[in-house]
Amino acid sequence: MKRSNPMRQRLAALCLFGVLLLTYPLLGLPGGDWNGLPAVYLYLFGVWAGLILLAAMVAERRA
Amino acid sequence: MLSAGFVLLLSAAYLGLLFAVARYGDARADAGKSIISANVYALSLAVYCTSWTFYGSVGRATSGGLSFLTIYLGPTLMLLFVGVIVKMIRISKDQRITSIADFIASRYGKSQLLAGLVTVIAVVGIIPYIALQLKAVSASLEIVLKTSSDDLVPGFLDATFVVAALLALFTILFGTRHLDATERHEGMVAAVAVESVVKLVAFLAVGLFVTYGMFGGFADLFARAAAHPDLANLLRLDASRAGTWAALILLSGLAIVFLPRQFQVIVVENVDESHLRRAVWLFPLYLLLINIFVLPIALGGLLHFQGQPFNPDTFVLTLPLSRGAEALALLVFIGGLSAATGMVIVETIALSTMVCNDLVMPFLLRSRRLGAGSGEDLSGLLIGIRRAAIVAILLLGYIYYRAAGEAYALVGIGLISFAAVAQFAPAMIGGMYWKLGTRAGALAGLVGGFAVWLYTLLLPSFAKSGWIDNGFVAAGLFGIPALKAQALFGLTGLDEISHSLWWSLFVNLGLYIGVSLLSRPDAVEAGQAERFVDVFRRSSADADARLWRGTASPGELAALLERFLGRARARQQLDAFAAARSVDDWRALPADAEFVRFAEAQLSGAIGSASARVMVASVAQEENLGLEEVLDILDEATQVRAYSRELEAKSLELEAATAELRAANERLREVDRMKDDFISTVTHELRTPLTSIRALSEMLHEDPEIASDDRTRFLGIIVVEAERLTRLINQILDMAKLESGRAEWTTSAVDVGEVAREASESLGQLFRDKGVALECVVAEGLPTVLADRDRLTQVMINLLSNAVKFVDRDKGSVQVRVGGDGDRVRVEVEDNGPGLTPEEAVVIFEKFRQGGNTMTDKPQGTGLGLPISRQIVEYFGGNLWVESRPGAGARFIFTVPLPDRT
Incomplete structure (x- = not known):
């Protein structure tokens, strides 16, 4: 029996980090335009993609 | 088109x-x-x-x-x-x-009531x-x-x-x-x-x-x-x-x-x-x-x-x-x-x-014809019920669609459905992590949450579609403003989904926790709580086996399986189970707790855990274990687990200590072997000159007739060998002092360039005798280092005498260069001798190992000069090494760090 599983804990930490980034008040920060695109659109998809990338790196790493 | x-x-x-x-x-x-x-x-x-x-x-x-x-x-x-x-x-x-209803029902004591409620909500x-x-x-x-x-x-x-x-x-x-x-x-x-x-x-x-x-x-x-x-x-x-x-x-x-x-x-x-x-x-x-x-x-x-x-x-x-x-x-x-x-x-x-x-099985099993005791094969009926359920569900969906049409109740339904199933969260998650959650708590939470959901979300969506009067939304139930369906107790500022989610989860969670803490689980619940919460820790079926006590017959259990799974499938599972317990025929198996648990698990897959429990109980006479007894067994299992974990930790510690001891012992033996090697090498090195001295002096002693020039030659050899012996003993003593840290050092500011020049001068005669050119280049303005002047001179002389020893007579040349190298002084002694192979470049720094082939050539030194030099240089914080290739001469380099300029 494994008493602790670092992969699960890393992913859970990633989740908490994501919750902070994807809710208010931090979500209220991006405003206006970035290169002609709405900043909040880029911010939401950027953070989302970043979370997916990190999750992939954590989950697919050979134990 | x-x-x-x-x-x-x-x-x-x-x-x-x-x-x-x-x-x-x-x-x-x-x-x-x-x-x-x-x-x-x-x-x-x-x-x-x-x-x-x-x-x-x-x-x-x-x-x-x-x-x-x-x-x-x-x-x-x-x-x-x-x-x-x-x-x-x-x-x-x-x-x-096999379903979310089964999950919740199973956790809270395989309750048919709970399973039915979850099904209705879903x-x-x-x-x-x-x-x-x-x-x-x-x-x-x-x-x-x-x-x-x-x-x-x-x-x-x-x-x-x-x-x-x-x-x-x-x-x-x-x-x-x-x-x-x-x-x-x-x-x-x-x-x-x-x-x-x-x-x-x-x-x-x-x-x-x-x-x-x-x-x-x-x-x-x-x-x-x-x-x-x-x-x-x-x-x-x-x-x-x-x-x-x-x-x-x-x-x-x-x-x-x-x-x-x-x-x-x-x-x-x-x-x-x-x-x-x-x-x-x-x-x-x-x-x-x-x-x-x-x-x-x-x-x-x-x-x-x-x-x-x-x-x-x-x-x-x-x-x-x-x-x-x-x-x-x-x-x-x-x-x-x-x-x-x-x-x-x-x-x-x-x-x-x-x-x-x-929903259907509990009613059917209660009816006399299909219930316990009847031998009818029900596997076909089970599939029939599933098919009928599929048709019924889709028909209900169609009817709802027909009735709702373009109404709001349909368009907004996605999130309304989400909010309905969110009511399962407290009982599910609580059940997985909290052993004290009880059936009464789960029931109260689900009923409460579902009721709030109905009142604040589903019924208002009906009202919006105009199917029912919307008075309870606009003015509150019975005209009481606090009961306005979408501003319950005056909670406003939220949209309808958040409003409903907030209130329903508040009521659900509150009732689940509150009622759980005020009620006591029965024996089955306590056992299931343990199995769910500790699912990763359970290692043995021992406690499981003791949680069921009673009498059953394999024949009746097998007949039960055949009724619900069909004959072929039941036989297949029974054979697999017997094989897992290393028995040829399942009929020979004892109808013990393990068999009963196997049968119940198989039935659970087919008809859900709640019904499975009822069916197994109908053919097996189970003795009722009291809650206290169940808790005792579970506590005991927990304790046994804790003990075994402690034991494991202890034995790990012990293993680590043993490994350390073994390593220390290994090191001691190694040191001991090195000491033995050292002594035998020293003895051997001492014996060579002693043997030649003794042989020559015995000849001189026993034969007074020896010619006088032979006599002179022999005495010369004896003198040289005696000197070599003295040098060897001095160096061994020196080495021993250095290694044990008992050497005496007098540290002072030393000009390394001057040391190099003096050493070159003092060995000048040796170089001239052999016809070897010696050049000494010292950079200007080098700072002094902190070192023992005599010891540094010893290193210099050792390197120079090695160099002159290995170069060819009349053709050799040796160069000494002293210069700065960042925060250290660097001294190089380069010769044009035969050079060293990479292996030799390593071994010459070991004790009693010399350059050249010691098996054929006459040894030219003691084999301790370089090890001693390296010890000295390292004592002052420097390094001594050699750069060389066979046939391209050798360059010995040592560095001495400058003192910190603080």
């Missing part, structure tokens, strides 16, 4: 293809070669994206801007809590759980959602064909009914081919994965078409929208809706696990826990891709249809059609069909399992 016949033919062909995929998947599963890989599993989770996503997201975006994203961010975050999901899967495999919450899928299919058909769907089918039938009937047939063929204890449908999962790919491709295609075909890309689309005052608002988030934003993330995060179809694909259909490693990122990636173009399509539709009547829910179809892209519209239609059929099939299978096991 697309012809109706063509579209219907294409749809039928597509469904036929899916069916072929499913049959292939089932055939492979039967052959033991599962096609469910990690990727297929991850894609099957995308059954989450129904037609409500496919058509509805764009509609939501036209009114709420980016807030539709919360429905997909929640699942992304929830999947990262992979520990919860793994635990759910492990428990379900352990307990043969059916009430989900039927309208199924109706919405039917509506989406018929609405998309009408748009593609530009005609009312009722014209397609003759007579009293309408197209939606035909769709529902086809789906029912399809689901029956997919989902109830045979009874399986695991309730797994690999073919269906494979088909759902294919559908997921199709709907993603279709949505991306229409997204690219609108963004780049109809407009000039993202920047152009956003710029045009920003110029429009109504649309500019959709590009911003409304910070005043922060509460709604968070609530929707929570709601969708719960829905991804607790919707019956999601529980089915994530937990029940999981074949390998490691597949989650892929799903944890691939499924969120899928959600991200399918959402990228939602806002662009919404903006594109609003800009394109300005001033005309339009329905934003159908933009994905009407936009391509408005430009005559009929093939693309057809692809989108197939994508929408995939989204709807995938959802309906999986949801209906999940619900039919629950309805059959948890």
